[in-house]
């Protein structure tokens with residue numbers, strides 16, 4: 001029997017696939033046979049290293065600043081069909097920087113407004129392929145986050161956008177769903193993970209007793225894009241080891 005998680009012949013684009021959670025998702029689709037393209041901010045794939053947790057093996061890389069919405073709209077891509085679009089781009093500004101208007105806007109542009117720019121750019125290809133769009137938000141969509149108003153607002157917005165695009169695009173044959181990760185060690189969360197006391201305090205609050213991994217998120221993305229999730233639309237799965245229960 002052919003595996004329902006076999007993506008051979010399918011094409012995926014993972015925005016933010018150069019690092020962390022997006023990279024784990026990209027490699028999960030590659031391992032299941034998909035041709036996987038990733039977007040990130042650096043010049044070439046060689047600018048990313050395994051030391052930072054990036055595994056670019058077998059991925060097709062292109063640079064794109066997704067907060068440049070015109071560039072996203074005008075982007076030309078080296079594939080002519082798209083079955084899976086994963087939007088995993090994200091940033092955060094620490095030390096209360098998000099209380100400044102310029103930083104607030106930048107974070108919302110990268111974490112929320114770019115989701116719509118990317119989704120719109122690829123909507124015709126996804127509709128043609130009867131494909132799947134997966135938006136990575138955060139458990140921050142469900143509670144306040146001390147010191148990060150823009151991150152919180154953007155992730156709450158991403159949660160709502162997933163629901164609304166799910167409803168709007170299901171008639172086109174596109175299933176839109178989301179993943180809300182809990183705590184995962186990545187470039188973005190290095191400030192937390194570099195502090196052992198803080199890390200241990202968070203870990204103790206996770207019912208499963210461990211942090212999430214990019215691989216955990218990859219497995220869920222495979223499920224959401226597969227026929228096994230063929231009747232799920234507009235939902236965001238919380239993948240946090242029970243952290244926010």
Ligand SMILES: NC(=O)c1ccc[n+]([C@@H]2O[C@H](COP(=O)([O-])OP(=O)(O)OC[C@H]3O[C@@H](n4cnc5c(N)ncnc54)[C@H](OP(=O)(O)O)[C@@H]3O)[C@@H](O)[C@H]2O)c1
Nearest residue numbers: 016019020021040041065066089090138183184186187188
């Ligand atoms: N880690 C966690 O605990 C956690 C928890 C909940 C939700 N999330 C969400 O998961 C997603 C991935 O984050 P991560 O933790 O994996 O962090 P990460 O390793 O820093 O990955 C962020 C990704 O977004 C890309 N990116 C950032 N700004 C961009 C821009 N202007 N244009 C294009 N790409 C841009 C980065 O590109 P470069 O590699 O070139 O920098 C990178 O690929 C984010 O949406 C984040 O909010 C993370």
